[in-house]
Amino acid sequence: MIVTDASGHFVEGLHRGDFHVFDNGIERPLTDFAAIEEPAQVLLLIEAGPAVYLLEGGHLQAAYALLNGLSTADRVAVVKYAESPQAILDFTPDKQAAAAAFDQLRFNLGFGSLNLSSSVLKALEWLANVAGKKSIVLLTTGVDTSPSNEFALVIQRLRASDVRLLTVSLTAGLRNPPPAGKKKVPAANSTQTAQQFEQAEQLLKRIAEATGGRAYFPVNAKEFNAVYAEIAQIVRHEYSLAFAPPARDGLLHSIEVRVDTAQNPAANSPGSPYRVNHRQAYLAPGPR
Secondary structure (H helix, E strand, C coil): CEEECCCCCECCCCCHHHEEEEECCEEECEEEEECCCCCEEEEEEEECCCCHHHHHHHHCHHHHHHHHHCCCCCEEEEEEECCCEEEEEEEECCHHHHHHHHCCCCCCCCCCCCCHHHHHHHHHHHHCCCCCEEEEEEEECCCCCCCCCHHHHHHHHHHHCCEEEEEEECCHHHHCCCCCCCCCCCCCCCCCCHHHHHHHHHHHHHHHHCCCCCEECCCCHHHHHHHHHHHHHHHHCCCEEEECCCCCCCCEEEEEEEECCCCCCCCCCCCCCCEEECCCEEECCCCC
16 A cells, blocks of 8 residues: 655655554454555566566666665566566576576566466465565556456455566567667567557556556657656655455455554645545455
């Protein structure tokens, strides 16, 4: 969850007692709280498909803006996926090691097996035992060849998880290849129509929104740099709140988060200078 002021700047220095969380309209006590000063855990999940042509063209280099924007204590892991996810680098605060891991990436050509949903599910399993504030930054075309039931499952798991998902689309270079003379990007084959790219875009929006995250669709190197710089600020300035579900009913519960008006009188008033971005709902666990 992030809190910004009227100018869009992140609000720092808030404490556990400044927040109130409501589950289906009923306030619930917090069971855990992590302030923005606590290190973030950022898992970079990178599609190992034809996006290699884009990444080598400068977009992966732009990811250095993300590494440079993180604090020294924030930890980064690098994972690639195609048919299944493969860890390249475990969580480390060493940003130079993370940058070096980019050079170890090897990409498959074509759209053969790009199991996006299955890979996100596996990443969530890996993050389940990681403490603190957790984010997945997904660099992908959004093409998903996972079994048809996996997408519904990943939405369900994301809603129930404590992980923020931020997606960065790599389709711009596939839709609009660079001018002649520059590195060629393979055109999408006959099955990869404009409609399928639109479906991929909607997929990225839905999985990001399920966690209260954001989906980005940069089209050039300048925009990629700006996106990664913004993502670094989001994961650095995130507050993490937790509470116990009031019932194991397997239902979708709405969530509302308010900043304490006693400490911040204008925070919840009309025209408030504060904006609170958080996940809007979660799926409660089912009966045992």
